[in-house]
Amino acid sequence: MSEPSIVLNNPGPTGGTREHDLILSVQRGQHELFYELVRPYERRVYAAALAILRNEHDAEDAAQEAMLKAFANIRQFRAEARFSTWLIQITVNEALMRRRRERTVVTEGIDGHRSGSGDEESEYAPRDFADWREIPSEALERKEVRQRLAEALGTLDRKYREVFVLRDMEHLNIQETAEALGITVASVKTRLLRARLMLRDLLAAGWEQGWFSRLPFEKGNKPW
Amino acid sequence: MVENQRLLNCEQVWREISNYEDGDIDAGLRSAMDEHFRGCKRCASVLAGTRNVVRLYGDERMLEVPAGFGQRLEKRLEKRLARNAAGSGRGWSTWSAWLVPVAAMVLIAGGALLTNSLTGGRLMRSYHAKPANNIPPDLVVVVSDGSKLFHVPGCAFIHDKASERTTTAKEAMRDGYVPCTRCLRQYLKTGLTRHPGAEVADSGATADAEDEGEGVLNAARH
Numbered sequence: 001m002s003e004p005s006i007v008l009n010n011p012g013p014t015g016g017t018r019e020h021d022l023i024l025s026v027q028r029g030q031h032e033l034f035y036e037l038v039r040p041y042e043r044r045v046y047a048a049a050l051a052i053l054r055n056e057h058d059a060e061d062a063a064q065e066a067m068l069k070a071f072a073n074i075r076q077f078r079a080e081a082r083f084s085t086w087l088i089q090i091t092v093n094e095a096l097m098r099r100r101r102e103r104t105v106v107t108e109g110i111d112g113h114r115s116g117s118g119d120e121e122s123e124y125a126p127r128d129f130a131d132w133r134e135i136p137s138e139a140l141e142r143k144e145v146r147q148r149l150a151e152a153l154g155t156l157d158r159k160y161r162e163v164f165v166l167r168d169m170e171h172l173n174i175q176e177t178a179e180a181l182g183i184t185v186a187s188v189k190t191r192l193l194r195a196r197l198m199l200r201d202l203l204a205a206g207w208e209q210g211w212f213s214r215l216p217f218e219k220g221n222k223p224w
Numbered sequence: 225m226v227e228n229q230r231l232l233n234c235e236q237v238w239r240e241i242s243n244y245e246d247g248d249i250d251a252g253l254r255s256a257m258d259e260h261f262r263g264c265k266r267c268a269s270v271l272a273g274t275r276n277v278v279r280l281y282g283d284e285r286m287l288e289v290p291a292g293f294g295q296r297l298e299k300r301l302e303k304r305l306a307r308n309a310a311g312s313g314r315g316w317s318t319w320s321a322w323l324v325p326v327a328a329m330v331l332i333a334g335g336a337l338l339t340n341s342l343t344g345g346r347l348m349r350s351y352h353a354k355p356a357n358n359i360p361p362d363l364v365v366v367v368s369d370g371s372k373l374f375h376v377p378g379c380a381f382i383h384d385k386a387s388e389r390t391t392t393a394k395e396a397m398r399d400g401y402v403p404c405t406r407c408l409r410q411y412l413k414t415g416l417t418r419h420p421g422a423e424v425a426d427s428g429a430t431a432d433a434e435d436e437g438e439g440v441l442n443a444a445r446h
Contacts, residue, residue, distance in 0.1 A: 031308065035301050042294055043287035052291075056290055064300050069306065126270045127240060135276045140285040149280060150288075167283050174248070193242035199281070200273035 019083060026074050034071050041084050044170050047090045051165035052095035054154070062098055066091035081176065088170050092180040124194045127201045152202040156195060163188055164195035232260050237267045238389060241274055359411040361394035367401050380409035 022037040038045075045066060050059035070090050077086055139145045150159060166177045167188065178188045243249045244257050261268045280286065286416025313340050365374040374396035381404055382388055393403075405412060 031305050035298050039294065040271060042297065043284065043289050046293060047287045060290060060293060060296070064297050067297060067301065068304055071301065073427070091289075123235065123239065125235070126266075126273075135280060137283055140280060140283050142260045146288065149286060153281070164281070168278050169286060170243075171282065174246070189243065193239070196242055196245075196277050197270070198276045199236070199277045200270070203277065204273060 023074070023077065024082060025092065026071075027077070031071070034074070037083075038067055038070065038087065040089050044084065045087060047140055048088050048091045048170055049095045049197070051153075051162055052092065052099055052159075053156075058098065058102075063091060066094040066223070085172060088136075088166070088172060089176070089180045092166065093121060096181075099157050103201045124197050126197050128203075137214055149203070155202065156198060160191050160195040160198065163191040168196070232256050234260075234264060234267055237261075237264070239268060241271060244271070245274055246279060282320075359393045359397070359408065361392060363393040364390055365393050365396050365401075365403075365408075366390055367396050367399070372400075372402060373404045374401040374408075375404040376407045379404055381406050 019037065019205050022033055026034050026037055042063075046059055046063045049066065050064040052058065053059045053062060066087070072088055073090075077083065153164070155165065161179060162181055163183075166172045166180055167174065172180060174185055174192075177192075178185045181188075183191075225279070237257055240249060240253065244254065261271055285336060299316065364377065366377050366379070366382055366388050367374045368382060368384040368389070369387040371382070373381075373383075374391075374393065375382050377390065391399075
């Protein structure tokens with residue numbers, strides 16, 4: 001998949017004029033500014049690579065390689081999406097290419113223990129219907145909570161995990177997610193629904209195991 | 225898509241709950257789902273849990289990188305920059321490397337032109353003419369308008385006899401004629417035969433091997 005063409009007049013929510021100026025400067029030859037340009041997206045680039053490769057070492061290498069490719073192709077960045085989207089799409093391409101090369105998809109595809117490895121077309125019914133309340137974002141300050149969330153995400157089947165990460169963690173829109181993964185918009189929507197419902201059930205089970213027991217919820221109420 | 229203004233069951237709500245959360249449904253369906261959530265604690269629970277999932281995973285803090293990730297990335301970028309800088313130097317070297325073959329070609333072409341000019345710039349009437357030496361310059365020969373060759377008088381291979389005229393070998397060669405390989409073959413091999421007492425003609429003279437169907441090397445046999 002070729003790198004998308006992008007315009008600078010919509011630098012994105014975290015970009016603004018500063019990002020726009022940085023892009024122009026790098027394009028005009030001030031290459032030493034490139035790291036400053038991509039630094040805000042380090043985490044997102046790494047997360048996208050990790051969602052696809054499932055290996056920290058491979059993900060870091062793919063993320064670095066994607067950054068280098070973005071650097072090499074920075075002059076082609078001139079169309080309409082955000083710089084971050086362009087960067088993420090390059091990363092997804094790089095990670096997918098590596099996965100195809102290493103054929104990790106074969107081992108993962110036969111893993112029957114992963115959540116939602118069933119038929120994508122079949123309906124997914126939620127399993128837990130307890131009372132709920134909103135979980136405060138402060139919960140994420142606790143490393144244990146972040147770890148549990150990451151583990152739950154890691155149990156999802158690849159096709160659901162990739163869509164969920166790009167859409168809900170990288171904040172690509174549905175169309176961008178479909179283009180990045182080379183699937184249809186309808187598939188993105190179906191997989192996203194299942195991923196969200198599965199994670200909800202997984203985390204509800206986590207509640208039963210006391211993951212959030214020290215959070216200030218009202219007695220008897222579950223967050224899921 | 226579920227029809228507007230109709231009561232939805234839970235399965236229909238679950239099917240659309242992700243689109244509902246993303247605002248990707250029409251107003252009628254949204255209104256119907258809102259109505260359903262007000263009366264169904266189970267679906268309200270599903271919606272709330274889904275929202276928690278989207279909100280928590282969407283938080284920047286969920287995007288953790290390994291320790292030292294930024295430094296390693298920066299270092300790798302610096303390496304690439306350094307290589308690119310060196311690469312621009314190599315670019316000049318690559319460009320300059322072209323100078324060598326180009327200069328060589330210019331020298332060769334110049335040498336060829338120089339050689340040609342030293343031969344007197346004579347226009348050969350036969351493209352395939354070969355150098356012919358040792359033809360006595362004052363040898364009487366016959367030329368004709370219809371041929372590129374000059375012959376000894378009486379040669380059976382003179383063409384266009386109507387326009388034939390006599391001249392010397394030196395003048396014939398000056399005018400671009402080349403010796404006939406039949407009647408003058410004895411002169412077409414250097415030093416093999418010499419016209420006694422004759423001055424050696426211009427070594428730039430040529431013989432046409434193609435027209436007469438016989439190579440100059442055969443002259444050695446005479």
